[in-house]
Amino acid sequence: MRKGPPASRTALTAAPAVLAVHGLLFLASCTADAPAPTTTEVEALAQSVKDAITTDALMTYSAMIAEHERPSGGPGENAAIDTIVATLEGRGVPVLVHELAAYASDPVSATVTVPGTDFSPPAITMAYSASSRGTVGEVVDMGTLADLPRLEAGTGERLVIEGEEFGADLPDLGGKVAIVDGQPRNVPTIALERMGAAAVVFVNPEERLNELIVTSTWGSPSLMNHHRLPRIPVAQIMRSAGEELRALMADGPVELRVETEVATGWKTMRLALATIEPAGVENAPYVVLGGHIDGWYHGATDEAASNAAMLAMALAFHDVRDRLRHGLVVAWWPGHSNARYAGSTWFADEFFTELRARGLAYMNIDGVGQMGARRFGAAASEAFRPFASRVVAETQGVDISPSRPGRNSDQAFNGVGLPLLQFNHTRLAEDGGYWWWHTTEDTYDKIDGDVLKTDTDIYAHALAEMLAGARYPVSLVAQVEALAAAIAVREEAAGGALQLDRHLGNRMERLRRVAADLDERADAGEIGAVDQVAFVRPLHRVMYVPLNDYHPDPGVSLGPLPGLAPARILVDEEADSDRRGFAVPVLMRERNRLIEAVDEALDVGYMRTTLASIRQELSEIREERDR
Structure with a gap:
């Protein structure tokens, strides 16, 4: 110099x-990037990565993961992690497994009965429901989720109903059991508990039971928010059971008994991280690609197929690391389904400073490979929306309007300030929708190999430009x-x-x-x-x-x-x-x-x-x- x-x-x-x-x-x-390749070189890189990812390999990896039932912190999840780690290590990909303590909640059983009758339909409880040996109360029909009052905005860690503390005219559900049409969620659970309900029974809009979670805490609860863990039992019944219950209510007051068992407490969980560093670039900035390793039951499309795609992409990008300008961290999150995104939240907390210095994006992958998928889409934060649209247009010839990412899908990186990106390929409602999601029916046969290959290629196409392109696409x-x-x-x-x-x-x-x-x-x-x-x-x-x-x-x-x-x-x-x-x-x-x-x-x-x-x-x- x-x-x-x-x-x-x-x-x-x-x-x-x-x-x-x-x-x-x-x-x-x-903060300077490595020397920039030409557009032709990036396109060639993307194609080589896609060529390295085969349908047979994707389906083999999916089967290896989906064979296990994978509640987070359990032996099935650990076996799936071990399989992924062994595959990565066998190909020389650097992989590290972190252990963390997470406050998890495993639903065990539920019964919903009308004492003195034969009304006892199939029922399940929800993650983070309170356990109850039998809560009895008169049933109150609260209609649908849309009929419930909103929560007040701007109250921080203390969630209350809109106007609740300022004279709002709200139903008094003290000692009652509320029934409401809709899938169990945190906001309606909060609202009904605030109105005094002794228990809540959600009536699924379809003839099925979907495993879900009802706490408003994000990640493991803290001293600031553990008071928001639900304190009432929550159960779910099918649509036909709701119709039968309402028929009984038409003849007069009905008492309902709700019994729930939920195993909630601290678990040790394992988080596998594969790291692909650009050759010759020290402390390179990186993209985080993440998807949850745990699942309800065998969780084939949610989310063994995504885990397989992540594994295949980690292997393929590792093989071309000498042509990358940015790094890739691939994370198999534990604690998504039964611990409210505990794994990704722990990672964001633990590596906050490094993520702020070197993190370029969080790319989430979820629900890929669904048989019968016909609609392409994307969820992208504002800076990524033009890029997301272009990727789908280039790979599928389809015009899309990316949506704003919701408060779901391990989106634990907003506080870090990482832009977000996720691609979607879903079934249409007219085809029955994603009916097996979060049920015992999410099995290996629901994965379509051709769809999974298409979906993986979309992600690989985007990542090739993000990791090797001359211009970062925000x-x-x-x-x-x-x-x-x-x-x-x-x-x-x-x-x-x-x-x-x-x-x-x-x-x-x-x-x-x-x-x-x-x-x-x-x-x-x-x-x-x-x-x-x-x-x-x-x-x-x-x-x-x-x-x-x-x-x-x-x-x-x-x-x-x-x-x-x-x-x-x-x-x-x-x-x-x-x-x-x-x-x-x-x-x-x-x-x-x-x-x-x-x-x-x-x-x-x-x-x-x-x-x-x-x-x-x-x-x-x-x-x-x-x-």
């Missing part, structure tokens, strides 16, 4: 300036435009009372300019993936996380800018009401958090632009010196 630039470059002649430039250049080099302009649209929606919900435009000033205009400039620099190869994601990160966090970036939220879907969800209260309530008054401080603080996120993105953008300019200027200096 030169001790000083040529005299003609007077802006850089002063020694302090030179030292500053060298320091900034060193910082820039820490759109910063799309991220900013989505933020602007979300701000407008929240302002409209508040009837203009938030005055976000006034408080933001010209920040959004500046943010648009910076995003466009960074996208152009990414196109030109002047900035790399770490630079792009650094800009996205603060905006992603405020778009997806309510109130707190470090402690997982309850997993209640509140839409973009969830911290500003209480904005509707400003319109719903009178100016002098307590509910409105109490909402105002929350909204002021969330407004400040939004402004800070925009300022952080602007600072990142300006710094990365400066570093790119310095790199370019020094490159020109070297060229001039060498002439």
Whole structure:
């Protein structure tokens, strides 16, 4: 490195300036990508990876995993993990197995009966239901899930019903057993428990029983949120049983007895991680590809087929690691189904700092390989939506509109600020839908080898560009435009009372300019993936996380800018009401958090632009010196 630039470059002649430039250049080099391949080379890489992944191998791996019943922390899950680890090690892929303690909940049994009658239909209980040796109460029909009151927004760790503490007219279910049409979920369980229900029986809309989970805690419960674990028994019966029960209720009051047994407590779980490092690139940034290893019963499409696809991709990308610019971490999450995403949440907590420094994305894979799948789609955070659409168009010739990721599917990385991506290929309702999901019928015969190969190739196609492409495929302009649209929606919900435009000033205009400039620099190869994601990160966090970036939220879907969800209260309530008054401080603080996120993105953008300019200027200096 030169001790000083040529005299003609007077802006850089002063020694302090030179030292500053060298320091900034060193910082820039820490996030620089490896040399960029051509589009043709990336396409060839993608094709070689796809060619290496065969349908026979995918089905063999699926069978090896689906032969085991895999409740998390159990011997079947451990056997599946051992099989995956042995396969990786046999091919020389670095793999590490972490052990973690997780608070899991295994449903054991349930009975739902009308004492003195022969009404005793098939029933199951839910993960994290309370156990009960027999809770008896008069049945109250609460209709459907859509008939239940909403939860209040902006209350943080304490979840209550909308208006509950401000005189809302709510049913008194004290001592009663509530029945409601719909699959068991956390929000209706909370609402019914808050209204005093002694027990809840969900009536499945179909003639089946789907294993599900009803806690609002995310990952293992903490001191901050363990109070939200359900304290009432929860059961599920089929549609026909609900119809029979309602027929009995038509003749007069009916008492229902609900008995549940649930094994809830701490378990040791194992998390397998395969790491593919680009050859010759030290501490390379990486993409996390994850899917859960546990499943209900044999869990063939949910999720042995996805585990097989992950294994095949780990092997294939390891074989071409000398052609990669970014790394790949493949994670088989435990604790998804019966521990509320405990494995992925532990990983996000344990490796938070490294993920913020080197993480480029979280790509989730779930439910692939379904027989009869006909509809392609994707769930993608804002910066990835153009890319997700393009991948499906390039591989399948289908136009899609990616949806916003929900609060599910091991999406434990919003607090880290990682953009999210998942591809979907599902059955149509007219074909019966995904009827075997979370049931004993999710067996190996439900996997279609050709569909699984198609689905795996979509992921491999996307990963090839993410790991080896000349330009990391996020759109910063799309991220900013989505933020602007979300701000407008929240302002409209508040009837203009938030005055976000006034408080933001010209920040959004500046943010648009910076995003466009960074996208152009990414196109030109002047900035790399770490630079792009650094800009996205603060905006992603405020778009997806309510109130707190470090402690997982309850997993209640509140839409973009969830911290500003209480904005509707400003319109719903009178100016002098307590509910409105109490909402105002929350909204002021969330407004400040939004402004800070925009300022952080602007600072990142300006710094990365400066570093790119310095790199370019020094490159020109070297060229001039060498002439």
